[in-house]
Amino acid sequence: PRAPAVDLAEAEEFLRLFHAENRVDAPVQQRLARMRYEVDTTGTYRHTPDELAYGAKVAWRNSARCIGRLYWRSLKVRDLRDVHTVSGVAAHCVEHLRMATNGGKIRPVISVFPPETPQRPAPRIWNEQLIRYAGYRNSDGSVLGDPRYTRFTEAVTGFGWRPPAARSGFDALPLVVETREEGAHMFALPPDAVHEVPITHPELPWFAELGLRWHGVPVISNMRLRIGGISYPAAPFNGWYMGTEIGARNFGDTDRYNLVPVVAERLGLDTSREDTLWRDRAVVELNRAVLHSYHQAGVTITDHHTESHRFLTHLAKEESAGRKCPVDWSWIVPPMSGSQTPVFHRYYDEEAPGPNYFGDDDATH
């Protein structure tokens, strides 16, 4: 049986939005008729390059959990809908990393690979992000690397991936790409495509001895881009980091690198009681080190205060454009010093109409 045809209402709503927000020569009725004919005869329809680019930008504008939406119009959209092989997808992912990194002046880029269609399933990328670090579980239960990826590390090792001779806490995992025709294949990332930043502290020399580093560019590769009823499951996108993501979450979470106790001890803080606020003082230094290191390395990064102000500017621009801006307060408020940022002190609208990015856990019809 055919896969369910495209949701015609969603398709029409998107094409009307595209025509309303862009100067398009052809009348919308003509475009709608062509779309309906394609859906009737093939069960799907193809976006024009302009529709695809605009849909990807609007999906970012609609991302209620994203604090970085002020620059939604500047997204660089790579139309890679003619790339159907695992090696093609992998090669373009490496090219994406080079384009986005841009020597440290990071550019927001999205690479859109082929959509799901009744004729052919879409290629899939199994990595959460193009760059993630291996997690090696030791026999005593301790982990070298990122504990979030021990299962992924075991899976690719089973597939034949071999860690570097000298394993470290920051070994980039291979890319795993699957197509219906070829199955799943692994590709090692060329080291020169993985730009990394060594973490040092602006005043504490001992910080460098912790031997910490992180990759410059976050590229999300496990979210599904939906535009006008068409689903693009492989559409990796990047922006730049907000420091708290690394300093508070990746380095600070107890089920990640869990570095707050380590930093607190090296700071000589009294960790015997919670009410010395040793956690709070250590996480601040961890975050100051991250921001200092990225600035030192000339890699774009933003702090949660600056980004909060930018987001409220975006919100005001959306309201003056007569658009509702969906906001998920629990994700927009940064994971440290929440009430010190202006986004904390207000309520927001929640619903998000039209094109969007969906995680696997998100309820999507």
Ligand code: HEM
């Ligand atoms: C340009 C700089 C950008 C910054 C500083 C930024 C910042 C952030 C941050 C801090 C989060 C929360 C992440 C977390 O807590 O795990 C987030 C979420 C998100 N961002 Fe942005 N972002 C940027 C660009 C983008 C771009 C280019 C896109 C897509 C085209 C995007 C789409 C999203 C989505 C979909 C989420 C929610 C993820 C989820 O639900 O798991 N962002 N952003």
Ligand SMILES: N=C(Nc1cccc(CNC[C@@H]2CCCN2)c1)c1cccs1
């Ligand atoms: N700065 C970024 N951070 C970001 C954005 C979306 C999703 C994520 C990953 N979120 C999942 C992690 C893992 C647990 C909690 N957060 C990070 C960007 C990544 C891609 C574009 S912007």
